[in-house]
Amino acid sequence: MKWKLFANLAETAGTKEVEVDAGAGDTVRDAFDALLDAHPELRDETVDESGDLREHIRMLRNDTSPFADGDGFETRLEEGDTLALFPPVSGG
Numbered sequence: 001m002k003w004k005l006f007a008n009l010a011e012t013a014g015t016k017e018v019e020v021d022a023g024a025g026d027t028v029r030d031a032f033d034a035l036l037d038a039h040p041e042l043r044d045e046t047v048d049e050s051g052d053l054r055e056h057i058r059m060l061r062n063d064t065s066p067f068a069d070g071d072g073f074e075t076r077l078e079e080g081d082t083l084a085l086f087p088p089v090s091g092g
Helices: 006-012 028-038 040-046
Strands: 001-004 017-019 059-063 082-086
Touching: 001 006, 006 040, 028 040, 028 059, 028 082
Parallel strands: 001 082
Antiparallel strands: 001 017, 059 082
């Protein structure tokens, strides 16, 4: 499974894409934990003290949020899914 990282998250990890050991049938949580195992430096930027995704971080699975359009971290992954993490976006 592949994660795409954007802005400061990509800078922190030193890469824009991370391949993790998660696949069809695993959960979004499994893939997220694998990302944090591969890049523990992302933990402080993405996870709060409770272990939940920080409120300002956006996570997408195939262009939709698993939290708004699924079962959150318990959403089951399917073959070919792409996951992404975004920090707050601003600009003008």
